[in-house]
Amino acid sequence: xxxxxxxxxxxxxxxxxxxxxxxxxxxxxxxxxxxxxxxxxxxxxxxxxxxxxxxxxxxxxxxxxxxxxxxxxxxxxxxxxxxxxxxxxxxxxxxxxxxxxxxxxxxxxxxxxxxxxxxxxxxxxxxxxxxxxxxxxxxxxxxxxxxxxxxxxxxxxxxxxxxxxxxxxxxxxxxxxxxxxxxxxxxxxxxxxxxxxxxxxxxxx
Amino acid sequence: xxxxxxxxxxxxxxxxxxxxxxxxxxxxxxxxxxxxxxxxxxxxxxxxxxxxxxxxxxxxxxxxxxxxxxxxxxxxxxxxxxxxxxxxxxxxxxxxxxxxxxxxxxxxxxxxxxxxxxxxxxxxxxxxxxxxxxxxxxxxxxxxxxxxxxxxxxxxxxxxxxxxxxxxxxxxxxxxxxxxxxxxxxxxxxxxxxxxxxxxxxxxxxxxxxxxxxxxxxxxxxxxxxxxxxxxxxxxxxxxxxxxxxxxxxxxxxxxxxxxxxxxxxxxxxxxxxxxxxxxxxxxxxxxxxxxxxxxx
Numbered sequence: 001x002x003x004x005x006x007x008x009x010x011x012x013x014x015x016x017x018x019x020x021x022x023x024x025x026x027x028x029x030x031x032x033x034x035x036x037x038x039x040x041x042x043x044x045x046x047x048x049x050x051x052x053x054x055x056x057x058x059x060x061x062x063x064x065x066x067x068x069x070x071x072x073x074x075x076x077x078x079x080x081x082x083x084x085x086x087x088x089x090x091x092x093x094x095x096x097x098x099x100x101x102x103x104x105x106x107x108x109x110x111x112x113x114x115x116x117x118x119x120x121x122x123x124x125x126x127x128x129x130x131x132x133x134x135x136x137x138x139x140x141x142x143x144x145x146x147x148x149x150x151x152x153x154x155x156x157x158x159x160x161x162x163x164x165x166x167x168x169x170x171x172x173x174x175x176x177x178x179x180x181x182x183x184x185x186x187x188x189x190x191x192x193x194x195x196x197x198x199x200x201x202x203x204x205x
Numbered sequence: 206x207x208x209x210x211x212x213x214x215x216x217x218x219x220x221x222x223x224x225x226x227x228x229x230x231x232x233x234x235x236x237x238x239x240x241x242x243x244x245x246x247x248x249x250x251x252x253x254x255x256x257x258x259x260x261x262x263x264x265x266x267x268x269x270x271x272x273x274x275x276x277x278x279x280x281x282x283x284x285x286x287x288x289x290x291x292x293x294x295x296x297x298x299x300x301x302x303x304x305x306x307x308x309x310x311x312x313x314x315x316x317x318x319x320x321x322x323x324x325x326x327x328x329x330x331x332x333x334x335x336x337x338x339x340x341x342x343x344x345x346x347x348x349x350x351x352x353x354x355x356x357x358x359x360x361x362x363x364x365x366x367x368x369x370x371x372x373x374x375x376x377x378x379x380x381x382x383x384x385x386x387x388x389x390x391x392x393x394x395x396x397x398x399x400x401x402x403x404x405x406x407x408x409x410x411x412x413x414x415x416x417x418x419x420x421x422x423x424x425x426x427x428x429x430x431x432x433x434x435x436x437x438x439x440x441x442x443x444x445x446x447x448x449x450x451x452x453x454x455x456x457x458x459x460x461x462x463x464x465x466x467x468x469x470x471x472x473x474x475x476x477x478x479x480x481x482x483x484x485x486x487x488x489x490x491x492x493x494x495x496x497x498x499x500x501x502x
Binding site: 021022058060061062063064066067070071073074075078092094095100173185186187188189 | 233236270374399403406472475489492
């Protein structure tokens with residue numbers, strides 16, 4: 001069942017990309033652990049309520065990625081979340097296809113969560129106003145292929161809200177205070193759950 | 206919008222000094238440089254003396270990063286007026302063309318510099334950057350290798366090459382570049398730590414042991430390098446968990462991993478003091494380390 005993005009998840013992804021315009025960035029998407037499916041047999045869409053920005057710059061090295069996955073997995077368990085997806089924005093503006101790194105990390109996530117999705121940010125359409133959704137969502141099909149799906153406002157919990165709040169935070173340069181896992185490793189006091197930004201998002205809702 | 210000097214209550218000298226610090230640290234905080242630099246140039250240009258030229262260069266490059274072609278053009282014109290035949294300024298012209306994605310013209314610019322001065326390293330490196338921007342990674346790698354055969358001591362180039370190789374998943378060659386950097390900079394903990402990460406990613410028992418050694422070396426050079434500490438923990442844990450090692454090697458690595466885990470815990474406790482949110486971090490790390498210890502033994 002395809003994933004849906006909340007405002008907080010979408011917003012923080014774009015803030016991460018905006019903070020490091022000259023680097024590739026990546027991160028994890030987390031969803032709430034759902035217990036039952038709807039009674040009429042229709043599967044409940046998976047709602048990605050939050051994202052954890054991971055790294056910027058060189059994404060293709062393993063050790064810190066392993067540390068991040070394990071640490072965030074533990075954090076998820078404490079908060080009844082599950083790692084449900086992976087996002088990436090490539091270094092070059094016109095490059096928006098998932099690469100080997102994206103596929104490898106997603107495959108790793110898929111070991112624990114079968115509906116894992118890859119979300120790629122389309123850098124060339126990243127603007128202050130973001131009138132359209134600028135992500136591509138890839139789902140896993142057989143033969144280990146990732147296929148992109150049509151992205152429309154239905155892929156969001158509330159697209160209008162997401163667009164307005166993301167735009168406001170980009171203009172307000174809130175990305176300057178976004179913390180990713182790299183920042184955390186530079187100084188452990190930096191909190192990768194980004195409570196301040198979460199508060200700002202909530203405040204604007 | 207309030208000016209920088211109003212927002213942060215600083216005078217022009219502090220702004221100038223901040224720009225110098227950013228130049229020396231080679232930070233790529235282009236938005237800040239544009240904010241501070243533009244105000245400094247417009248409001249206090251006359252007080253800067255000869256410093257103004259290097260500030261024009263710094264602000265111009267930052268302006269290109271922020272798509273501020275108006276500001277970049279102004280700075281470029283001032284520099285062209287002052288230094289009409291300079292190759293250094295010509296290179297900046299080329300960079301502006303690159304920012305506008307006019308790669309063919311930019312390349313011609315650099316070719317003209319190289320015709321005049323075949324040893325101009327800046328122009329050669331810009332040509333390689335164009336290849337990278339166009340996604341021609343194999344060509345960029347080839348050109349950079351040729352460049353390094355001539356200019357063997359160029360640290361920036363070696364580092365750029367190691368990154369290109371990492372992005373192409375050619376970890377063996379990336380390791381070679383980092384070895385060059387480590388030889389030239391034996392006290393730099395960052396190169397040791399990156400080398401260890403590359404070796405770890407390459408995989409295999411031998412590379413894991415090497416990676417552990419270099420994480421340890423990075424820690425010796427800087428005992429606050431968290432990546433090195435985590436890396437030491439991860440590599441030692443994996444070696445201890447491997448079925449191919451002798452009992453002694455397993456014992457030793459369990460010891461290293463346990464030591465690293467306790468250091469990581471202390472570091473988190475130290476960082477978490479005083480903040481409620483970070484207490485969650487401390488607990489999370491403890492649990493993570495415990496769960497990994499179980500899989501290890």
